[in-house]
Amino acid sequence: MIVYKAGGVRIDLVREGSAGALVLVPGLEGDPEELAGVIAGYTGTETVYCAAPMLVDDDGEAIETVERMAELMIVALDEVVDSGYHLGGYSFGGLIAWEIAQQLKASGRQPGQVFLIEAIFDERFWNRRLWLIAMRRRGMNQLARIRQLPLRQALGEFGLRGQRLLRRLARRSSGGEATSVSTGETEAGERAYRAMPRYQPTFYDGPVTVLAATDNRHFGCDTAECWQGLAREMYVRRIVGDHLTIVSSAEAAAHVGDGIARHLNKGPGVRPAPGFERVLIVSTMRWFSAARLADAMTEAGFTVSVCRPSGHPVDVVDGLAGSYVLHRTRPLRSIARAIAASSPDLVMCDDERSLVLLRRLHSRRPDAVLARSLGDWTKLMSRTGVAENARAAGVDAPETSVITDPGVLHEFPVVLKTDGSSGGRGVAVVEQASLARSWRAISRPPAPHVAVKRALINRELHSLAATVLRRKPIVNAQGFRAGKDAIATVACRDGELLSLVCLEVVLAEELRGPSAVVRVIDHAGMAEAARRIVRHFGLSGFCGLDFVIDADGTAWLIEVNARVTPTCHLLFDAPRPIGQVLALFPFEHGASAYADCVDVPVRAPLLAERGQQLLSRQRHPVLRRVRTWTRRARPELT
Structure with a gap:
């Protein structure tokens, strides 16, 4: 419905809302219909308008520049929208949205969020590297197409493309003319192609969200990369498709609408708050779960930095505020530099090794951020200490004690656990008949072939160091509780529980290993235990609590993982139905027997692609054989 058509601007009301306004600017032709899919997929509460410049203003003068279009649209929007509004622009419309935001800022007004949907500006203003990549890709694509043509037609097309290439080279050189190499099919399209070469975006002192297509064949370059460095804060979300299908495909358009809604309304999951906005994730392993969490937090509006070894899956996550390499030979220095550079509110550990490193760094250089991030960490260093403190907090936990002699054990079965282990390693459920063998395996450093395998394949050097130095682990004996395994995934801040999800383990990745398939449950006992544990240890960030639910329904706390766990990303979405x-993607079990319920990160296609690559690697026959060999060599331990 047209609500305004004057002053050289047309504004259509396309969806009624209950709070706020979102203004979308269509592409070259200024046709609001091309954004119908985006609008249909939008889940926010804002009233949605489509605004586009007309060909002439009220005085009959042609509207030929992006600056003039933005100027007239601000005047028109002031007539229609009562208060401030958020801005979004697709393709050429992204330039207009950008300029509107700049002019609002210059006049002392605060624009809302700015969204660029596959927005692109003239290639003369791209950096040299990006332009060369685009030229090469375009050339290869054109050659591949020309090869399929009949000879005479191919020669004609080759000549035409050669002429366009020469024009592009001339325009790129200094003093190149501000004209486009393309033409539009309508007057509005022609006008857009004339205006684009004359507009160079300037730095915008505010946050901008870029929604970019994964397929860059249309321009030969990543449209998100064009805008890098042009805004104070820039968030990037990838949408499967190309420049045209990102708004014409119903599924892709729905993802665009959903992405805008998430940034505007923050959604029902965990969201940033003062003192809980800037995070640094530290990882010594190349676990996919850290990348999944970083993506979820970035999408939720957190400012996320990472300190990780090279080759980590998090490298494909868009929108990171900082990415710092964790050097194997000097990890403490790497972490300290990452903290200094990122200025986080919280530092979060992805694995047990990173937790040890942070504790060591804090012991050497006491730091307020690390103190807050680690909580009362001295109580968490020992499995026995955790169990004792849990019971002191009123939480049901099995009796646990440090043992140096297996002869003191009289009740079986019993669970032997080593301090500092994770992922099912260093855990054995022992019967009396297998006690001697299990004790020999669990109380010694990793076997040489296991340590070498972890160093070469898993790239874990600490196991090799323990083997070489003959560093024996501390062994704890925990009373065995029969029942169903369950986990509580928790978000917390300064000892206060913010959100949690209770999950029953349906299938583990391997015996006593990480969960592969889970079921959402409602368990008041687990929720209350989580609150007490978080309060007692003064935890902040994200953590996981392992339980066993016995036949009577009592939840026995068997483990506290004061670090990121593979299910933490679930806390950023709407509550899952009971x-x-x-x-859990990309575990092999989830990709086969439970193919209909795999939680693939569909809103992060590059991350999903990396997960599939990891899964393919996991299925490699040589690696399968190596895993089987190491398990058979030490059957008591995972």
């Missing part, structure tokens, strides 16, 4: 089964 009973929903989730196969």
Whole structure:
């Protein structure tokens, strides 16, 4: 419905809302219909308008520049929208949205969020590297197409493309003319192609969200990369498709609408708050779960930095505020530099090794941020200490004690656990008949072939160091509780529980290993235990609590993982329905027997692609054989 058509601007009301306004600017032709899919997929509460410049203003003068279009649209929007509004622009419309935001800033007004949907500006203003990549890709694509043509037609097309290439080279050189190499099919399209070469975006002192297509064949370059460095804060979300299908495909358009809604309304999951906005994730392993969490937090509006070894899956996550290499030979220095550079509110550990490193760094250089991030960490260093403190907090936990002699054990079965182990390693459920053998395996450093395998394949050097130095682990004996395994995934801040999800383990990745398939449950006992544990240890960030639910329904706390766990990303979405089964991507079990419930990160296609690559690697026959060999060599331990 047209609500305004004057002053050289047309504004259509395309969706009624209950709070706020979102203004979308269509592409070259200024046709609001091309954004119908985006609008249909939008889930926010804002009233949505489509605004586009007309060909002439009220005085009959042609509207030929982006600056003039933005100027007239601000005047028109002031007539229609009562208060401030958010801005979004697709393709050429992104330039207009950008300029509107700049002019609002210059006049002392504060624009809302700015969204660029596959927005692109003239290639003369791209950096040299990006332009050369685009030229090469375009050339290869054109040659591949020309090869399929009949000879005479191919020669004609080759000549035409050669002429266009020469024009591009001339325009790129200094003093190149501000004209486009393309032409539009309508008057509005022609006008847009004339205006684009004359507009060079300037730095915008505010936050901008770029929604970019994964397929860059249309321009030969990543449209998100064009805008890098042009805004104070820039968030990037990838949408499967190309420049045209990102708004014409119903599924892709729905993802665009959903992405805008998430940034505007923040959604029902965990969201940033003062003192809980800037995070640094530290990882010594190349676990996919850290990348999944970083993506979820970035999408939720957190400012996320990472300190990780090279080759980590997090490298494909868009929108990171900082990415710092964790050097194997000097990890403490790497972490300290990452903290200094990122100025986080919280530092979060991805694995046990990074937790040890942070504790060591804090012991050497006491730091307020690390103190807050680690909580009362001295109580968390020992499995026995955790169990004792849990009981002191009123939480049901099995009796646990440090042992140096297996002869003191009289009740079986019993669970032997080593301090500092994770992922099912260093854990053995022992019967009396197998006690001697299990004790020999669990109380010694990793076997040489296991340590070498972890160093070469998993790239874990600490196991090799323990083997070489003959560093024996501390062994704890925990009373065995029969029942169903369950986990509580928790978000917390300064000892206060912010959000949690309770999950029953349906299938583990391997015996006593990480969960592969889980079911959402509602368990008041687990929730209350989580609150007490978080308060007692003064935890901040994200953590996981392992439980066993016995036949009477009592939840026994068997483990506190004061670090990021593979299910933490679930806390950033709407609460999952009770009973929903989730196969954690990219575990192999979830990709086969539970293929209909795999929680693939569909809103992060590059991350999903990396997960599939990891899964393919996991299935490699040689690696399968190596894993089987190491398990058989030490059957008591995972």
